[in-house]
Amino acid sequence: MNYEIASRTRGPKHAALCAACLVALSGCHWDMWNNARYKPLEPTTFFADNATARTVPPGIVPYYDTESKVLSVASTEPPLTDTHYFQGKVEGAFAKTLPASVPLNRALIERGQRQFEIYCIPCHGKLGDGQGMITTRGFPNPPSYHIDRLRQVELGYFVDVMTNGFGRMYSYASRVKPEDRWAIASYIRVLQLSQNATPELLPADVLEQAKNPQPAAAEAHEGPQSNEHD
Amino acid sequence: MAQVFPPGANWLAKWSILFAILGVTLVVGVASAVYWSPVVTQVGVHKKQPVPFSHQRHVQGNGLDCRYCHTSVETSPFAGIPATETCMTCHSQVLAGQEMFNPVKESWDSGQPMEWTRVNDLPDFVYFNHSIHVNKGVGCSTCHGRVDEMRLTYKAETLHMGWCLRCHEAPEKFIRPKDQVFNMAWEPPSDQLEQGRKLVQEYNVEVGQLLNCSICHR
Numbered sequence: 001m002n003y004e005i006a007s008r009t010r011g012p013k014h015a016a017l018c019a020a021c022l023v024a025l026s027g028c029h030w031d032m033w034n035n036a037r038y039k040p041l042e043p044t045t046f047f048a049d050n051a052t053a054r055t056v057p058p059g060i061v062p063y064y065d066t067e068s069k070v071l072s073v074a075s076t077e078p079p080l081t082d083t084h085y086f087q088g089k090v091e092g093a094f095a096k097t098l099p100a101s102v103p104l105n106r107a108l109i110e111r112g113q114r115q116f117e118i119y120c121i122p123c124h125g126k127l128g129d130g131q132g133m134i135t136t137r138g139f140p141n142p143p144s145y146h147i148d149r150l151r152q153v154e155l156g157y158f159v160d161v162m163t164n165g166f167g168r169m170y171s172y173a174s175r176v177k178p179e180d181r182w183a184i185a186s187y188i189r190v191l192q193l194s195q196n197a198t199p200e201l202l203p204a205d206v207l208e209q210a211k212n213p214q215p216a217a218a219e220a221h222e223g224p225q226s227n228e229h230d
Numbered sequence: 231m232a233q234v235f236p237p238g239a240n241w242l243a244k245w246s247i248l249f250a251i252l253g254v255t256l257v258v259g260v261a262s263a264v265y266w267s268p269v270v271t272q273v274g275v276h277k278k279q280p281v282p283f284s285h286q287r288h289v290q291g292n293g294l295d296c297r298y299c300h301t302s303v304e305t306s307p308f309a310g311i312p313a314t315e316t317c318m319t320c321h322s323q324v325l326a327g328q329e330m331f332n333p334v335k336e337s338w339d340s341g342q343p344m345e346w347t348r349v350n351d352l353p354d355f356v357y358f359n360h361s362i363h364v365n366k367g368v369g370c371s372t373c374h375g376r377v378d379e380m381r382l383t384y385k386a387e388t389l390h391m392g393w394c395l396r397c398h399e400a401p402e403k404f405i406r407p408k409d410q411v412f413n414m415a416w417e418p419p420s421d422q423l424e425q426g427r428k429l430v431q432e433y434n435v436e437v438g439q440l441l442n443c444s445i446c447h448r
Binding site: 034037040043049050051053118119122133134138139140168170174 | 294297298311320322325341343355
């Protein structure tokens with residue numbers, strides 16, 4: 001008997017609890033999943049071009065401090081006076097040397113090789129002979145690096161081509177950082193040497209081995225100079 | 231006083247226990263099947279994209295490196311989605327003028343960015359960072375699957391918290407040498423645990439802190 005009464009009075013309580021649960025559930029919303037903030041490149045209706053990532057207005061340039069290596073947003077007064085570093089030019093002519101802030105060492109060449117193999121080989125090929133994969137799919141062949149004209153140009157010339165594009169080649173300024181452009185240019189020099197080297201350039205012991213090859217010793221001398229042959 | 235329950239109720243009471251267990255199992259079973267199904271997790275489901283971009287064609291077919299397009303994956307939290315300029319670098323010549331490229335061409339002419347549909351999307355209350363993973367030997371294929379074999383991009387993993395933690399509690403099971411991070415075909419060697427432990431040491435992975443809530447919920 002007691003049980004019956006109890007269950008009758010519990011009925012409405014249960015109903016209320018269920019209703020509360022339903023209300024709570026319907027109150028589930030997604031605003032923690034989608035905060036009032038934007039992930040990189042998320043679209044917005046706020047700007048006419050629907051982009052949250054704004055394009056830099058004309059006349060404004062990115063500010064890159066070569067000393068601290070910090071790229072900050074934009075500045076109306078471009079401190080891009082370092083044309084050597086940014087454009088590969090010294091007083092209007094192509095620079096012959098690396099800028100002072102980029103020391104020549106093995107790390108630079110290896111960095112250059114890495115970046116070259118990401119961004120350049122699709123068209124220029126692993127050896128820089130202009131026989132990249134894309135040229136078999138309808139892209140016109142770029143010139144080989146191993147022609148006389150390109151052997152004779154200054155180092156800054158390659159940086160200029162990467163920065164501003166050349167012929168059908170688009171600019172890579174948005175993809176390859178200024179520092180990496182110098183690394184790649186230096187690596188191009190390595191490639192050029194690799195295709196035009198004379199035996200006298202080898203260290204004496206390596207030359208000796210090359211003349212009398214011994215299978216075991218072949219792997220002792222590894223480095224960027226030998227890597228690019230694969 | 232009249233009997234509330236007829237004698238048959240005994241039978242009912244016994245069997246109702248069984249039915250209750252069966253019923254609960256069924257509900258939980260169906261609910262979790264739905265929860266883990268691609269309908270909810272979106273694993274393996276490809277999204278409609280403005281242009282039928284194929285990673286298989288570009289990565290396996292043309293041998294492009296991920297970084298050619300996802301330029302910031304090594305240096306920032308965000309992997310980066312290629313600008314229209316990147317597509318035009320090749321498609322100003324290759325297959326130029328084909329109808330399927332109209333959205334690319336329109337975007338290039340108008341300056342209006344392409345709108346790709348996101349495939350992997352964490353909730354906004356989770357912090358994720360590509361560069362730390364890529365620089366500590368966690369390969370793209372561990373989290374994104376064989377992207378190089380995808381004709382249309384799809385999500386390869388659930389990206390549930392449990393999935394992140396499965397690795398964060400024992401990274402040695404998944405970690406690989408840094409020079410293999412972009413190798414889509416990498417498979418763990420037979421002595422992965424041993425190799426993995428060495429790499430965890432070598433790369434200074436701080437395993438102790440990887441389960442802290444505040445690493446991902448900041």
